[in-house]
Amino acid sequence: MAKRDVCVIGVGMTKFERCDRDFTDLVHEAVRGALEMSGTSPDDLEQAYAGYVNGMSTQGQRALYGMGIGGLPVYNVNNYCSTGSTALHLGYQAIASGMNECVLAFGFEKMNKGPLEKQLLGLEEIGKEADKGAPPIAARMFGDGGRQHMELYGTTKEQFAKVSVKNHRHSVNNPRSQYRDACTLDEVLASRLVYDPLTILQCCPTSDGAGAAILCSEEYANKHGISRPVKIVAQAMTTDKMEDFAMGSLGWIGVGMSKRAAQKVYEQAGIGPDDIDVIELHDCFSTNELVTYESLQLCPEGQGGRLIDEDQVTYGGKWVVNPSGGLLSKGHPLGATGLAQCAELVWQLLGKAEKRQVENAKIGLQHNVGLGGACVVTMYQRG
């Protein structure tokens, strides 16, 4: 299917935070950052893929018009929490297929206050439950998934909480992270219980932000003097299969999608989990990071808890997972998350991640999942 590698020659993102800035302002910062890093002229962009969940139609165009960029086809896409990666994946396909030489993928989100279901179109009914004091639907689903994992494999609350300790610790070194405070295991466990086993410090915050990436062919990169660009060597997008829902709570949080997407990427790339150095994965809740270790084949089924206990997923371990702080601490503006993960991995593979640099990182893996559903897994390689 893919016919050639895809280069990522520019990435940009805003700081993730709650802010009063307009979405166009956020997009401009992210896109400008990506354009500047790549040295690409907007005139070179052949298509643009804009990811966002909340907002009126054609906001992608509106954001670009505000920068004086018109004339190129803009595709506005959404897939809940994996919206950003959906935009990235369409861009990837445009280049990998040989159709285009240079495209832009960007994503953004202006979230409102309160649980997700009160903010998103179509979830108002569920939002009313939240008004009556019910835990947010996402916390319920990822909490149930965590509890199923505990029952099946003996995973402990402490192991889930340690994920959050790690990611908050990583974010101390990320100036674009919404939160930058380390916290102890006791603090995580003692914070307000949202839905068993999830305490508030194990739930990603509500965030605004934008991210962007310039994708191109190797020929385009070389012609523009970029001799060793970071490449996407494999990418796969999956959707739930009917049988996934029969797996119980773990099925409902996209474990089937994640496993299939990872397997496809490993096969496409001919590179396996042992060769990976750095990973940005979808830790919307602490439970999902631990479960995803297994979906990405970092360890056998049921042994995710061991990885975190043995410090295999942080600096000094076999992989560094979520050096950016992840969704848990960096934040999770839905449409922006997939592009922010991409930006972090590109910076890591270029050795530009400053204090959070993973030493000698050569291979990076990105995992972004949206219930509803879509999962995108992407493998990056240093040039």
Add this chain to the structure above:
Amino acid sequence: MAKRDVCVIGVGMTKFERCDRDFTDLVHEAVRGALEMSGTSPDDLEQAYAGYVNGMSTQGQRALYGMGIGGLPVYNVNNYCSTGSTALHLGYQAIASGMNECVLAFGFEKMNKGPLEKQLLGLEEIGKEADKGAPPIAARMFGDGGRQHMELYGTTKEQFAKVSVKNHRHSVNNPRSQYRDACTLDEVLASRLVYDPLTILQCCPTSDGAGAAILCSEEYANKHGISRPVKIVAQAMTTDKMEDFAMGSLGWIGVGMSKRAAQKVYEQAGIGPDDIDVIELHDCFSTNELVTYESLQLCPEGQGGRLIDEDQVTYGGKWVVNPSGGLLSKGHPLGATGLAQCAELVWQLLGKAEKRQVENAKIGLQHNVGLGGACVVTMYQRG
């Protein structure tokens, strides 16, 4: 850019109407129709592109899950009134680039009552003006465009009204059309004035509905026993350029986008307007159909009125424009419109359009424009 022709081997659509059916029910009818016509198994579909404006995220997946179709990547896209064609265009690119062999594009919309801006996310503020009695924003924009055309070229109110008479007459023969009543020029002119020069019979109605198309490579079609499929021989998508907005009201209704998309398609195909037999174009308001004759180069700038006066755009004329009844009479469920236009042209080119068949139709042209903006022009050829 495009490397091979794209075949449309199956199309389906619901009747357009105001109805109580759920969007999933509408999608199922349209997709089932397309699958049955093509003889394609859902297992053969590699990707799906779902177009809709109004509704929560991942509704494309939800609609397919309800048919037992899971596992394939689904891209939910929007571009206001050209949302359906945006889905179609992504499907086209997937096949034309050689990336995929068989994909599904579908679109749907459940509209609410009242003017568009009261229904669509992000337009609530404009909706409040409508509550105070202001004409709907779309009528104002397309009315202003029409008046600018009158001032520049001497086009008359009667000429605009004749477009509506023609399309309502065509729809008498379309069982899927929301309205099926012919009306006289006097009736159109005497109907309630919405915004000068537009009377209510010159404005498309509010509609629910769905459409779908199965796109594939020629190799796939032949392998599945379809020897002479209808082909998309060229397709282009454009967005507003900054200078378009300086053209005044005509610029704001997408004339620049339409002209560029048509020109690209004629160049790609090596086939010009004189070779076209049948056209489905975006007549959201009567003014836009007349203006679009010029954008599609059916006549020189300013002479659209002459075409309608001389009956050149109906049965017996040089082209049949909107044999389906167009948006004006058939209806305009935003996400579905681009797929419904595609369905009509495929049926016409296969000789399956029954009472509204354009005799010996070989070449069809589709024009779908969304303010915001995106315009998609597509050329179809009989196999």
